Amino acid sequence: MSYGVTDLARARARRAGTPIQLRREPLTIICQVANIRADAEVHRQIGFSDALTFNELHRVLSICFSLPKEDSPWHFFEHVDARGARIDPRHQISQFLWREGDQVDFSWGLWDFEIVVAEIYPRDSGTPRALCVGGSGSLFRNFDLTAINAELTGQETIAEVLNMVAPPVRRMIERTKLYDFVPLLQALDLNRPVEVSRPTRHTLRSLPREVTPEGQDAFWAMALALSCLGGKELTDSVVETAMEALGWVDDDGRSLTGEKIRALCSSSLSQLERVGAYGPAADSPVDRLDVYRALLHG
Structure with missing residues (x-):
């Protein structure tokens, strides 16, 4: 599903490398994120707001794949038929992922990940900014969906939500x-x-x-x-x-x-x-x- 036609301002900004802000309400993007190697595959299904920047998406991916908290180099790249230009992490995700099937690539140290849009939904004020909805395999720690989502949500938000319920x-x-x-x-x-x-x-x-x-x-x-x-x-x-x-x-x-x-x-x-x-x-x-x-x- 594609929401809207090609935005000329977005296209020009991408060519110029200039971050832009959304002119519409954010959408929820469900992505299939995979690290595929000859000997193993690790997959995560992650939903997040397309108003996030790639800096913020880096944090989401680090949590979902339990990447060590070390100063490894990381980058996002455009993807058409193969890996393309490096993406400025200040850009919003909506500038690059706005149709089902769109893809960007992510590298962390020597590890490579494919990020492919599976579905796009409208979102409201109550929708979490990021959520891991499933996955398989692991890189550094066993896959623990509950722990991942607790970290994505944050202790302050958890306390705030629990204070509202019976x-x-x-x-x-x-x-x-x-x-x-x-x-x-x-x-x-x-x-x-x-x-x-x-x-x-x-x-x-x-x-x-x-x-x-x-x-x-x-x-x-x-x-x-x-x-x-x-x-x-x-x-x-x-x-x-x-x-x-x-x-x-x-x-x-x-x-x-x-x-x-x-x-x-x-x-x-x-x-x-x-x-x-x-x-x-x-x-x-x-x-x-x-x-x-x-x-x-x-």
């Missing part, structure tokens, strides 16, 4: 150290005004209905998972990971399945279904988001 949600994230939830909560934009009826607010204040610690944890894990607005597979994956990190297992010692977790908080889920936030007859995604914002906000 205390049980904050405690659950702190207990599990699953700081991957922080970018999700950022994206939810919890301070945005919500349109939720008084009866719905009354119902939400009564949750969770469960009285056991396991049932209450199951509910808040489900609330976070459901706020992703994904399908059953994604919801199950998120909630199973959260409950495992909390230390809850089935009677036979195995990990709890999504179905078992739903059963643990079925009373609360029935209330979410009653207000249109869950189940086969759930309201539109926009309306459900308002319910989850109201539920998760502190």
